[in-house]
Amino acid sequence: MNLILKTSLFCLILYSFSCGSNAKNMTNRLKETETSNGQxxxxxxxxxxxxxxxxxxxxxxxxxxxxxxxxxxxxxxxxxxxxxxxxxxxxxxxxxxxxxxxxxxxxxxxxxxxxxxxxxxxxxxxxxxxxxxxxxxxxxxxxxxxxxxxxxxxxxxxxxxxxxxxxxxxxxxxxxxxxxxxxxxxxxxxxxxxxxxxxxxxxxxxxxxxxxxxxxxxxxxxxxxxxxxxxxxxxxxxxxxxxxxxxxxxxxxxxxxxxxxxxxxxxxxxxxxxxxxxxxxxxxxxxxxxxxxxxxxxxxxxxxxxxxxxxxxxxxxxxxxxxxxxxxxxxxxxEYVYGVRTNQNILNSEIFPSRMIRNKKYKYIRNFNSLEVVENNLTGKTYVDYFIKRGANTFKNEPFEELYDIQNDPFEQHNLANVQELKPVKDTLSKKMFNWMDSQGDILNKIAGNMPIITPSGNKGFKLDQDTPTRQIADSLKNTLQKEDYTIIEHW
Structure with missing residues (x-):
């Protein structure tokens, strides 16, 4: 205990004799704080x-x-x-x-x-x-x-x-x-x-x-x-x-x-x-x-x-x-950090999931329901496919793959995903991202047509075929999605 703290505590003890129990309690608390915080x-x-x-x-x-x-x-x-x-x-x-x-x-x-x-x-x-x-x-x-x-x-x-x-x-x-x-x-x-x-x-x-x-x-x-x-x-x-x-x-x-x-x-x-x-x-x-x-x-x-x-x-x-x-x-x-995007169960609910992997130099994004690949995600079910297509069209300007040189382009303005010289970088990041997704138990994978529509059990979330406070659904589309069309997340 340093000299200043010893002196302060001594003064507090003297003060307690003249001023009663409040100063004594304060002294005890200072001692407790010093001891506990030291550990x-x-x-x-x-x-x-x-x-x-x-x-x-x-x-x-x-x-x-x-x-x-x-x-x-x-x-x-x-x-x-x-x-x-x-x-x-x-x-x-x-x-x-x-x-x-x-x-x-x-x-x-x-x-x-x-x-x-x-x-x-x-x-x-x-x-x-x-x-x-x-x-x-x-x-x-x-x-x-x-x-x-x-x-x-x-x-x-x-x-x-x-x-x-x-x-x-x-x-x-x-x-x-x-x-x-x-x-x-x-x-x-x-x-x-x-x-x-x-x-x-x-x-x-x-x-x-x-x-x-x-x-x-x-x-x-x-x-x-x-x-x-x-x-x-x-x-x-x-x-x-x-x-x-x-x-x-x-x-x-x-x-x-x-x-x-x-x-x-x-x-x-x-x-x-x-x-x-x-x-x-x-x-x-x-x-x-x-x-x-x-x-x-x-x-x-x-x-x-x-x-x-x-x-x-x-x-x-x-x-x-x-x-x-x-x-x-x-x-x-x-070495890497990862990111998740889930547009469902928000006010403007749409089917447009994304995943991201990033190190200090490069960043890779995959938009799994982009307009480029939406045809591969269709199921043959009329209403399910309508909502899958609608999600892709809502974000029609977002490509299937994105790659950015974060050090030189920190605001992600220049997509390098199609630059041939960077294909090894993209492939490495993509592989590591899917390995991470597997370790996380992700509902998405590489398989074409795997575009799950997620919903909580019961009536706890925003559903695609229902109005939200910021989005209106045509009456002809309401209640068209059936229980079997959803991937139900029970713990929601």
């Missing part, structure tokens, strides 16, 4: 909702207001190649909590459930002496898989577009807890609906190749300005949390900031959807101002937490611990 650090993961990696000061956008995230990057480690396996809410979060990609954990369509037999972060970290807390948005199920030690709902407020994180509950917990904990603070910002912004201007927005054509679109400018304003609001929430952490917790606190996926690439397997911000502060371990370009993934988060807590990842987890990187070692964690 098992507290872990806090702050997760924003639907925010592009390109929309942070520390990731190069000088027009957006993110000083709290930028501060974390200055005080910790910024990852430039962090990914989720699916650019949609529930599947993305399920990976964080299970260490498994969406196909393996079962939640590969939005608003669906993790397989009921899987153990999650709540089970694993509890066994290592941690209390696991969820503060904010959940969006994962079932409850028997996610048994939070404590859970606080988002807090409604008037005249704002979204609910807020439960800051009072968080403060009360940080002030009084004496055992190691793992807390997920899950914001509803900046997810739309956004704030209203008057007279939005294009010069106040940073544009990229994927949205440069929208500089003169008034509706887009209004939405983007409101999105920036919602980002600013979430940054204020993050500042409040960091102030609480710095007030009540010791330096042996691991703090991670991320956002579940990008909003500009939502429902896709493009980097604008799958690449995520990932900033880590751990004052006793991480060198301030560090940067890593190693590939890390949301499935790596739980194995890392287990490693930090003194445990080990389970053999069936997809992720690996990146603790060595936090400790300053520039080591490879993943």
């Amino acid at each position: 098992a650090p507290n872990i806090i993961f702050y997760l924003a909702d639907d925010q592009d990696v390109y929309d942070y000061g520390c990731y190069g956008n000088e027009k957006v207001h993110t000083p709290a995230v930028d501060r974390l990057a200055q005080e910790g480690l910024l990852f430039t190649n962090a990914f989720t396996g699916q650019a949609i809410c529930a599947p993305s979060r399920s990976q964080l909590f299970t260490g498994k990609y969406p196909l393996k954990n079962g939640c590969f369509a939005n608003h669906t459930a993790t397989r009921p037999t899987i153990e999650s972060v709540t089970d694993h970290m509890k066994k290592l002496g941690y209390e696991v807390v969820l503060a904010g948005k959940s969006h994962v199920k079932p409850s028997n898989v996610y048994q939070w030690g404590r859970e606080w709902e988002p807090v409604p407020k008037e005249n704002v577009p979204r609910d807020y994180i439960p800051l009072d509950s968080i403060e009360n917990y940080l002030k009084n807890t004496t055992k190691p904990f793992c807390m997920f603070i899950t914001s509803k910002y900046p997810h739309g609906k956004y704030f209203e912004v008057d007279n939005p201007k294009a010069e106040d927005i940073k544009f990229y190749p994927f949205n440069d054509d929208k500089k003169t679109n008034p509706e887009y400018l209004k939405s983007k300005a409101g999105y920036y304003r919602s980002i600013k609001e979430d940054n204020t929430q993050l500042e409040d949390v960091l102030n609480l952490v710095d007030t009540y917790l010791s330096n042996n606190t691991l703090f991670i900031y991320s956002a579940d996926h990008g909003v500009s690439g939502k429902f896709t397997v493009k980097d604008i959807g799958l690449k995520v911000p990932f900033v880590v502060r751990w004052p006793k371990v991480i060198k301030a101002g560090s940067v890593s370009d190693q590939l890390v993934h949301y499935t790596d988060v739980l194995p890392t937490f287990l490693d930090i807590a003194g445990g080990k990842a389970m053999p069936d987890m997809d992720g690996k611990s990146f603790l060595p990187i936090l400790q300053g070692k520039d080591v490879e964690i993943n």
Whole structure:
């Protein structure tokens, strides 16, 4: 124990004799915190909702207001190649909590459930002496898989577009807890609906190749300005949390900031959807101002937490611990990361599944129901084939195969899939991707005509032959798909 801490504790003890039991309790808590944190650090993961990696000061956008995230990057480690396996809410979060990609954990369509037999972060970290807390948005199920030690709902407020994180509950917990904990603070910002912004201007927005054509679109400018304003609001929430952490917790606190996926690439397997911000502060371990370009993934988060807590990842987890990187070692964690696209069970449900594999240099995508190959997917059943064709036509500009040189074309503007010199690269990536799909128990494969129509059992999801709030189906097509036409996912 250093001299400053000894002196501080001595002063507190003297103060307790004159001022009573409050100071004595504070002294005891400081001792407990020092002892427990020396062996098992507290872990806090702050997760924003639907925010592009390109929309942070520390990731190069000088027009957006993110000083709290930028501060974390200055005080910790910024990852430039962090990914989720699916650019949609529930599947993305399920990976964080299970260490498994969406196909393996079962939640590969939005608003669906993790397989009921899987153990999650709540089970694993509890066994290592941690209390696991969820503060904010959940969006994962079932409850028997996610048994939070404590859970606080988002807090409604008037005249704002979204609910807020439960800051009072968080403060009360940080002030009084004496055992190691793992807390997920899950914001509803900046997810739309956004704030209203008057007279939005294009010069106040940073544009990229994927949205440069929208500089003169008034509706887009209004939405983007409101999105920036919602980002600013979430940054204020993050500042409040960091102030609480710095007030009540010791330096042996691991703090991670991320956002579940990008909003500009939502429902896709493009980097604008799958690449995520990932900033880590751990004052006793991480060198301030560090940067890593190693590939890390949301499935790596739980194995890392287990490693930090003194445990080990389970053999069936997809992720690996990146603790060595936090400790300053520039080591490879993943040679490849993977991505999944499921357009069914969303508001604009269509049959257009995709898979992706990526390393630092190249990225390969296969769109299994592209217009190029849709004839091979037909079944001979009139209504089934109608919906298969409709899916292909909805995304008629997306080819069967895509290959990108990510280092030279980070926004995936130039498809190299038909470049003959790169055929060996494409073939290697395709082979590795299908090997991964097999290991995941994927419902897709190389066989022509295998284009499953997925649906939950019962009436729990959006069906192709039914209206949704954003899509109308002709009366002649309603209720035309029969139970035997579907691949039913029972655990949904």
